[in-house]
Amino acid sequence: MTVLEPFLVCGAAKSLQDRSSSVRAGDEELVALAQSGNEQAFEQLVERHKQKAYHIAFDFCRDREDAKDLSQDAFLKAFVNLKNFDGRSSFYTWFYRILVNLCLDYKRRQKRSPTDSFDETLEPQMERSHEPSQPRSPDQQVLARQMSRRVDAALQALPAKQRTAFILKNHQGLSIKEIAELMQTAEGTVKVHLHRAVTALRHSLAEFV
């Protein structure tokens, strides 16, 4: 097993197109019930989307507690504004748009008050999230930690729109169409953002190729 293997989880990021369309009808019914005051219906919506929401938030902030707060805040915002949801887009798109906007706000706040997100206090938690199934040698651990820092720094350096398009495509496996809906932009624009993000990351992380 190589040191890189713990990071090779791209396969897990499968397309959500089919999954989202299969739950969409159920979502609509639950939204209608929740809008009429049925709290259990909203709890069911949370149950359906919480893991996905958490993982998207985690991809943006790379911190377990922050990801939890961000995804919970997105559900809270959805709950408060559910009466304004008119069904023009699917609940799935509407909700993840709220979440992505919160994640981008979070990144903006972080830029205003920069903290070293890769400091020693956070690292153990970060490392736990990439715990390999087999034990690694100290050298491998050091290398993995260095690479983790470089990857995070490279992602942080991307402009917000490029990072959003890249995370939603590369990490979450959303289709270009879904990303365009979430970002409220044209599919062509998403393709451009994605291409630029990939090019920038390829240059930043050339040493790992």
Added chain:
Amino acid sequence: MQLLSPCTNLEENLVLFHYGELPPPERFSLEQHLSGCANCTAYLKDLSALLPLTVKADDPPATFWLDYNRELRHKIASTRDKSWLPAKFGAFFQPRLLTAFGAIAVIAVALTLTLGKGVWQSRDVPREDEALMEVLPMAEDLDFFKTMDVLDNLDVLEFMGNQRGPA
């Protein structure tokens, strides 16, 4: 490390090809191109090696999700408690309602000042007696003048009596 540059005009398509987002006609032509272009093939290999490295898996334990649900319920409950009163009172201060209330108030004042004029006058006196009531003060004035005439006459008589002297 020196990165090989792919054909510039195909770079975006190579990214889309990597993610399986290139539509069939363009995909077929790119596949044909790849069979003869070492740089573009190397670029694709780079992407396949590099991009998965940027993904970080995080699989929180079951207890995390229990806390997650509990915390979210608590957040929703506290938001509902906070928002109840402001929502009720806030409804009265919405711009549309304020404008409506203002318009109603202005109309009410205008109606009171125009149509309502005289509404509060007493209706104890029948309408046919109103003319009489209007004349009555004048009649009282006449009585006053008559009284004054009588007094004048009394003065004249007294004067005449004084001139004749005591009988």
